[in-house]
Amino acid sequence: MSIGSIVSAARETVAIRSENLSRYYRMGETVIRAVDGISLEVQAGEFVALLGSSGSGKSSMLNLIAGLDRPTSGSVIVQNRDLAKLSREELAKYRLHVVGMVFQSFNLIASMTLAENVELPLRFAEVERGRREELAREALDRVGLRARMNHRPSELSGGEQQRAALARALINRPKLLLADEPTGNLDSHTGTEIMDLVREFNQQLGMTVVMVTHERPLAERYAQRMIFLADGKLTDDRPNV
Amino acid sequence: MKVSDLSELALRNLRESLLRNSLTTVGISVGVASLVAMLSLGTGLQAMFSRRLAKSGLFDTIVVTSRREMRGMGREEQRNGPSPGESRVLDEPARTEIEKLPHVLEAYPDIRFATELRFEDKPHLTMVSALPESAKSNDAFDGMKGSFFSSETAPEVILQKSFAEELLGQTPPLGAPEPNVGDLAKPLLGKELVMRYAQREAAQGQPVPLRPADAGSGDDNFAGAAYSVVSREQKLKIVGVSDLDPETMRGPMRAKVFLPLRLAESLHVMQPTDLREISHAGDQPVYSSISVRVKDPSEVQAVEGSIKKMGFTTFSILDASRSLQQVFKVLFAFLGIFGSLALTVASIGIVNTLVMAILERRREIGIMKAIGASDGDVRKLFFAEAGAMGILGGIVGVGFGWAIGQIINFGTNIYLKSQSIPPEHFWAVPWWLAVFAVVFAFGVSLVSGLYPAERAAKLDPVQALRYE
16 A cells, blocks of 8 residues: 555545634734634544533634635544635635535525425535435435425424434535534424434544533533633533543 | 525525515515616607607708808708809709609798788788698698698698688787787688799890899889899698698798799799809709708708718707717606606615515524525625515516506597697607616615625524524
8 A cells, every 4th residue: 555545545544623713803902812722633434522601612613624714723624624724715615515504593494395405515516406305305315304395484493403404414414513502592302303313424424523512411412522711712522421 | 505496495485474565566666667768768758859850851951052042051061062053053953863862752942932922802922831741741841730742832821820810810919828820821722822922034035134023013014134023923722731831941031921832833833042142043043052862861961061072061969869869868868867866766675675684584694604604695686585585576667657648648648639639649758768677776785685685605504593
């Protein structure tokens, strides 16, 4: 095996690598160091939990990985792309094809039915209408919501909405699933359902999962690895045993 | 994003805040309606004037004079052309030659002379001219009381209103309202006038005198010329009184009494030119001018050219019509600017609505960006919404403007009818105006969408998603 192929194989296994990653916000006179020099690596197929109290910088870290935000300094490399060097247009493409996101507040568009919400990323990807409907049905099938595909989000329970959001995150077959407090607005029973689905995606579809949470028990139950943040700095990084 | 998806999403978003977007669209349609109303008034007026002018016979008529006629209107050409002495005589052979030119409908001599008319034994001196049958459609006779000549040779006469006033001794003082034609016509129609005139009669084998005889006094038969002048009388029946002046363009030469053309020709009335054209004298009359009617105003220039080549001086009012076109262009621009004002206000409404929509849909824009929408997708979506409002507003506005025009047309015609003026269609929405209005509304709304679309496109998704 040549050196080159070893290196590329190693690259294949690294999904996310951040080096001295920082993100500062200016709020009037004060500078808030939301992310302050974090270096870490996430292997492909890993299920990682980002833990920390409110304001620890875990959501900012997730936004940087998602390409929604740009670092002030340092780099974040996902699937061999240095996100800091991508144009706005390229970042949009990256979010569309590489990343799937779920949020605490589900973030479904209220005026659209579930099916329309789920197929929305495919519109941006300019997929044909027929293929779009087929993929949306499939994705809703996978989260058990096929029967409700023509309902609007407001007609569904929180758990159902989050499942629909998962279906939407899945639709473009991304390599990376980023979840920001996905069970934060759900009761524990529904939360468990959602987490089971996330684990299913991780294990069956081979998606790398990075989940932000402040609930340690949840992380301990599902994640393979726990990264602790405080004041924008990495304080602990350990496998979940 | 594909255009079909864009328009679908745009229309969906417009339906979501139906009231606000409808109001904005109504705003645009009012703007478009005012633009359409203004411009259609402009086109309508232009069409009406064109129709009127075509009917007036001013634009399809060429006046031909001999260059010997020093009072002709084309003075410059007289200086440039052959000297008056060498020029051709405008006589009957010349008239038939002109009439045979292509595109010429008719060429009739301009017979006019000052003479005495007796009405109820009182003499009145006035200018008389002859009218061809075709003058019937001239709109100067639109408001005429009575009827046009029963035939081209009938001993009948039509009076201009002011002469009717004179006959009745009712000339109003300056500034007083003009009397109604109907009132003037009632006591005159069917009555008889006696016209006294000087007839030119060919003489047999008499030597040519140095000076022709003075015409029109007494019954003496002046001998010694190639023709003689005989005083005659002709009884004429008043058949019509015209409200308007058919000869406004003639200035001091304008006639107030009109005879049928063939009748006037058969009378062989002494013409002013006869005095000058002694050498050509004979039975063939010499005309001071000939009016040539052309089939279409566009052919006037060509016909004028051929007549000039024959050695005559011509005058047409086509140049005047060109400057009228200029006037209408300016009028159009003004009406357009005023019409556009309302559309400008409406376009500010679009900006306002879309900026509001951005604030309202901040989160939605954030979501779309988070799941992969590019700046361009968001920008295009807002553009599509602005454009959709523009097109909808444009279409509704054109209909609206058309309806306003119809109503005003209807209303004005009721008024015109009450004033016994024939109805006019002075409001027209041609298809090009409708298309232009919709395209213009679309363009204006896209421009209005520029700022909101850019603002939406540049929205930071992290900020947009932060607040729950």
